[in-house]
Amino acid sequence: MAEADGVAATGPARPPEPRATVAIVGGGASGTLTAVQLMRRSAPGLRLVLIDPSPEPGPGLAYRTENEQHRLNVPAGQMIGLPDRPFDFLDWLRATSPETQPHEYLPRSTFGRYLKSLLARTRREAERRVRFEHRRATAIAITTGPGDGPPSAGIELDDGSLVTADRVVLALGNGRPGDVPGIEPELLGSPQYVGDPWAEGALDRSMRDEAVLLIGTGLTMVDMALSLGGPGGPTLHAVSRHGLLPRAHGDTMPIRRRPVATPEERCSLTELTSRLLTEVAIAGSRGEDWRVAFDSLRPITNDLWRSLDRRDQKRFVSDLSRIWGIHRHRMAPRVARGLERLKVSRRLRVRAAGIERAALEDGRVAVDLHLNRLDEPERLVVDRVINCTGPTWDPRRLDSPLVQGLLGQGALRTDGLGIGFDVDLDGALVGADAVPSEGIYAIGPLRNGVLLEATAVPEIGQQAEQLADLLLADLAGTLGSGLSLSAA
Amino acid sequence: MTDNLFDPGFAPEVVAIVGNTRRDSRTLKLASGVADGLAEQLSGTPAVAIDLIELELENRAFPVELNHLVSGARVVIAASPTIAGSYAGLLKLFLDGLPEAALIDKLAIPLMIARQARHALAADVHLRPALLELGATCPTPSLVALESELVSLGSDGLVAAWLERSGTWLAGVPA
Numbered sequence: 001m002a003e004a005d006g007v008a009a010t011g012p013a014r015p016p017e018p019r020a021t022v023a024i025v026g027g028g029a030s031g032t033l034t035a036v037q038l039m040r041r042s043a044p045g046l047r048l049v050l051i052d053p054s055p056e057p058g059p060g061l062a063y064r065t066e067n068e069q070h071r072l073n074v075p076a077g078q079m080i081g082l083p084d085r086p087f088d089f090l091d092w093l094r095a096t097s098p099e100t101q102p103h104e105y106l107p108r109s110t111f112g113r114y115l116k117s118l119l120a121r122t123r124r125e126a127e128r129r130v131r132f133e134h135r136r137a138t139a140i141a142i143t144t145g146p147g148d149g150p151p152s153a154g155i156e157l158d159d160g161s162l163v164t165a166d167r168v169v170l171a172l173g174n175g176r177p178g179d180v181p182g183i184e185p186e187l188l189g190s191p192q193y194v195g196d197p198w199a200e201g202a203l204d205r206s207m208r209d210e211a212v213l214l215i216g217t218g219l220t221m222v223d224m225a226l227s228l229g230g231p232g233g234p235t236l237h238a239v240s241r242h243g244l245l246p247r248a249h250g251d252t253m254p255i256r257r258r259p260v261a262t263p264e265e266r267c268s269l270t271e272l273t274s275r276l277l278t279e280v281a282i283a284g285s286r287g288e289d290w291r292v293a294f295d296s297l298r299p300i301t302n303d304l305w306r307s308l309d310r311r312d313q314k315r316f317v318s319d320l321s322r323i324w325g326i327h328r329h330r331m332a333p334r335v336a337r338g339l340e341r342l343k344v345s346r347r348l349r350v351r352a353a354g355i356e357r358a359a360l361e362d363g364r365v366a367v368d369l370h371l372n373r374l375d376e377p378e379r380l381v382v383d384r385v386i387n388c389t390g391p392t393w394d395p396r397r398l399d400s401p402l403v404q405g406l407l408g409q410g411a412l413r414t415d416g417l418g419i420g421f422d423v424d425l426d427g428a429l430v431g432a433d434a435v436p437s438e439g440i441y442a443i444g445p446l447r448n449g450v451l452l453e454a455t456a457v458p459e460i461g462q463q464a465e466q467l468a469d470l471l472l473a474d475l476a477g478t479l480g481s482g483l484s485l486s487a488a
Numbered sequence: 489m490t491d492n493l494f495d496p497g498f499a500p501e502v503v504a505i506v507g508n509t510r511r512d513s514r515t516l517k518l519a520s521g522v523a524d525g526l527a528e529q530l531s532g533t534p535a536v537a538i539d540l541i542e543l544e545l546e547n548r549a550f551p552v553e554l555n556h557l558v559s560g561a562r563v564v565i566a567a568s569p570t571i572a573g574s575y576a577g578l579l580k581l582f583l584d585g586l587p588e589a590a591l592i593d594k595l596a597i598p599l600m601i602a603r604q605a606r607h608a609l610a611a612d613v614h615l616r617p618a619l620l621e622l623g624a625t626c627p628t629p630s631l632v633a634l635e636s637e638l639v640s641l642g643s644d645g646l647v648a649a650w651l652e653r654s655g656t657w658l659a660g661v662p663a
Contacts, residue, residue, distance in 0.1 A: 270524045273500070274536040278543060281551040285544050312534070319533040323498045 015131045018047030020475045023155055023165035025139045025402070027052025028060015030444030030460050031171030032115045033081050037468035039126035043480040046472075047131045049163050051155065053138050058119050059112025060173050061198050069226040070108045071332040073219065074456065075249075077102025079111055081118070081461045084485050089114055105249070105332030111457075135163065140401045142168060144411065144439060153439050166478075167471050170421075170429070170442045174198075174391030174455075175398040180215050184359040187385065192365055194386040197224050202386075209234040209383035213358075213367055216240050216388035217350055222331060222339055224388050229342045236348040237380060238388070239369060243352025246326045248336030250289050259296040263303035269312035272304070273320070294328050302459070305452035310416065316452075317417050328453075353378075358385055393420040393448050411437065415449025423447050426470055427463065443467055499560030502527040502535035504599075507568040507579025511541055514643065515601055518633060519567035521647035522599065526563060529651065529659045537565075540578050549585045558590060563658065566619055567599040570607040574614045575600060583618055592623030595658060598630040601638065608632050627661060628654035 022038055024031045027050050035050050035057075042048075050057055072079060076093065080086045092114050093100040100106075123132050137157035144153050155163040176196035179188070187193050194202050197220065206212055206228055214221045217240040229236050260275040261267045267275070279293035297304065308316070316324070331339070342348035354370040356377045365385055368377040395403050395414050406412035410432035415422045421442050423429055428436035443463050447454040454460065472482040504519040516539050523535035536557070543550055558564055566583070568575035598615040602608045611630035619626055631650050638646065 268520070268524060269534045270520055270527070270537060273534055274520070274538060277536055277557070278538060281538075281553045282542070282544055284553055285546045285551040315532060315534050 015127060015129055016044045018131050019045040019478045020167075021047040021049060021163075021165040022167045022169065022471055022475075023049040023051060023153070023163050024169045024171055025051045025155065026060070026171035026173055027054060027057025027134070028171065028173040028444075029062060029081070029111075029115060029457060030173060030464070031060070031169070032058050032119050033457075033461055033464035034169050034171060034443055034467060035132075036082070036118055036122045037464045038471065039122045039130045039132065040485060041468050041472055041482040042126070042130050043472070043476075043482050044129040045479050046129065046475075047133070049133045049135060049165065051135045051137060051139050051157065051163065053136055055136065056116055057134060058116035059109070060115075062174065063108045063112030063115060065198075065223075066109050067223075067227055068107050068109075069335065069338060070223050071105045071335050072108055072111060073249075073329060073332060074105075075103045076100060076106050078458065080458045081115070081464075083458075083462050083465050088118070092117065103252075105334060135161070137161070138402075141405045142402065142411070142440065144437075166439070166475060168440045169467065169471075170440065170446060171444055172398075172400065172403070172442075172446060174445060175393060175400070176391070177216075177220075177387045177389045178392045178394075178397045180355060180387060180389060182355040182357050183385070184357065187358055187360050187365060190360060192360065192384050194384065197386050197388060203227055206384050206386065207233060211235045211237065211380075211382040213365070213380065213382045213385045214238040214388045215355065215385065216390060217243060217245055218325065218388070218390050219246055219329060219331070220390045221388035222246065222335060224386055225342055225348050226335065226338050229347045233347070234383070235346075236342070237382065238348060238350045239353040239355065240389075241352065241354060242322055243350055244322065244326050245339070245350060247291075247330050249330045249333055250291055251333055252289075255292065257292045257296045259300055260293060261297075261304065263300060263307040266307050269308060269315055269320070272308075291327075291330070298328075301453050302451040306450070313417060317419060391445070393445050394418045395421055406440075411440065417449050420449030420454075421446045423450050425450070427467055441467060441471075500527070500536045500557070501531050501533050501561060502563045502565070503557055503561040504535065504537035504565035504567055505554075505558070505579065505582055506537060506539045507541075507566075507576040507582060508539070509541055509571075509576060509578055511539065513539075513569070514638060515567050515569050515599075517643050518601065518631075518638075518646065519565050519599055521643055522597070522631060522650065523565055525647055525651045526565075526655055526658060529655045530563070537567075540582055548581075550582055554582070555586060555590065558586065558594075561594060563595045563597065564591060564619075564624065565597045565599055566615060568601075568615065570600055570602045570610050573607060574610055575618075579615075580618070583622065586622060589623040591619060594624050595661060596622075596624035596626050597628060597654075598626065599632075600630065601633045601635065603635050605634060608634065625661075628657055 024035055038048055079089050082088050137159040139155050140158050141156040142153050153165050153168045212234045214224055217238050221238050225236050260279045261272055276293055280290045283290045356368040356370045358367040365382050367380040369380055370377050395407055395412055412429050413422045413432050423442050424436040427441045427443055429440045430436050444460050445455045502523045504523040506516045506519050508515040520537040523537050527535035568579045596619040598611040600611040611632050616626055633646050
């Protein structure tokens with residue numbers, strides 16, 4: 001069959017002259033999966049520009065870490081990036097290590113390598129239809145054309161060049177953590193404060209410290225504690241308002257049950273919480289795994305969230321999101337064991353406390369911890385303070401010139417809850433005028449405010465598939481109809 | 489200590505315990521409404537309403553996790569329909585399973601649905617003393633809904649009327 005295809009034999013394939021351009025800003029998991037879906041589905045004539053400063057797009061921030069202790073938070077079999085090919089990641093894994101099981105919690109870098117390879121493979125498969133360009137730069141501004149006519153956008157890059165595109169997808173991923181109150185400006189500007197633990201080389205110096213304060217007790221803290229807390233590493237103090245740690249996954253994958261509520265019932269937050277608690281109590285009295293109650297909600301979380309009214313959404317964000325988070329976003333069993341070892345050997349102490357003040361003092365950092373309302377603050381002296389409060393998606397708090405520019409232009413606004421961008425159900429940015437954009441879309445965790453959770457690969461994979469279909473349908477006038485892919 | 493939801497990290501301020509032998513009862517609806525409205529008048533943390541009939545008994549006792557939930561609450565609503573002139577045995581079974589003085593620093597609200605006017609005092613004669621015996625403070629009138637009122641005012645109307653009067657009292661009780 002392949003021989004019959006005459007084109008294959010005539011040297012390197014060349015795509016037709018591009019008739020439409022889609023630019024993707026960000027080459028992490030969200031950007032890569034969007035690029036892959038566009039290439040797989042596009043009719044001939046698409047130009048796809050992926051804007052990302054890293055030499056090789058794919059892993060992004062989340063799947064770049066080479067630390068073997070940084071594990072995926074879900075088993076391999078659930079890392080479904082392509083909804084129509086649910087076994088793609090497993091197949092890829094088994095090509096090199098046939099023993100891999102779907103319930104294993106693999107190093108995050110493994111998924112990063114998969115994303116790279118998926119992008120490369122898809123580029124090859126689509127090379128006769130799609131012209132793919134990777135621009136190694138950072139987008140710093142987007143200007144949209146005049147109101148009439150087909151929407152087009154100019155994307156300014158930090159290398160001085162300009163990319164003109166018919167559609168833009170913002171795949172900015174996780175923003176660096178927001179600043180913590182109580183930290184003196186002098187400390188903020190010193191190397192003894194690490195504002196973004198995921199920045200390249202952020203932790204290098206901390207290895208020689210005697211004591212380190214980790215602000216936050218969530219999954220970011222867990223990663224940092226495991227990175228730093230080995231033998232010879234510093235003593236670690238972790239604090240957060242609640243002092244609650246993420247729960248661990250069970251050793252076996254629990255069987256999914258019927259969800260405790262469906263979006264169609266339009267339950268109130270009180271009803272949802274009550275039913276979830278009841279389900280957990282029932283599981284407890286049967287000696288079953290409480291995790292099933294949470295996991296049953298996973299496929300419908302986005303819809304349940306949207307079925308809540310604004311008042312309940314606000315109450316959830318202010319009062320329940322933390323408790324939901326630690327039960328819903330769990331640690332791999334092996335990560336939990338590592339953390340337990342650190343706690344037992346007293347290399348890590350986790351406490352509920354607020355930071356009243358942290359300041360440089362005689363070359364070290366003096367931290368006054370507020371343990372409760374009554375007692376005097378407790379003094380803690382460390383060598384470094386690492387902000388592990390986790391990523392931000394509130395556009396007002398992101399220190400990206402691109403985002404700040406879009407906010408200033410009124411092309412973007414925060415969702416009403418301050419946890420993400422305001423977007424419509426397709427992901428189109430909603431600007432200050434409350435009108436969804438026709439040219440600029442957001443994907444991945446930027447959609448958190450509208451969907452509650454858009455951070456995990458299966459959700460992002462679905463968004464990428466739907467967004468690719470939408471963009472290609474929009475561009476069908478110039479590009480022709482795309483390919484339809486059926487489930488494998 | 490369990491590693492599931494019932495731990496010190498999760499302590500709703502208002503907890504309703506519902507002892508109706510039918511699932512999804514009007515008692516549950518009324519109690520949820522009161523709990524929700526009260527929670528909003530207090531700290532705003534969402535309330536929970538536990539429908540006892542949904543749970544399973546182990547050695548004739550409810551899951552011990554419920555005791556954690558009650559001990560973390562500030563306001564406990566005990567809700568039941570009138571059955572044979574008193575409150576439901578299901579609720580009694582739950583109250584009997586609580587540790588001694590389990591409600592010592594709690595505000596408790598007796599809530600009952602009465603089929604006929606002559607049962608309207610059941611909340612004050614039977615349920616309130618049981619709560620007091622467990623150490624609770626009951627600073628408000630009981631919430632007694634006659635079936636005829638449920639029909640004419642609706643659950644939401646009854647909740648609103650009760651909250652307007654007693655809810656504001658409760659909000660004024662120091663924590």
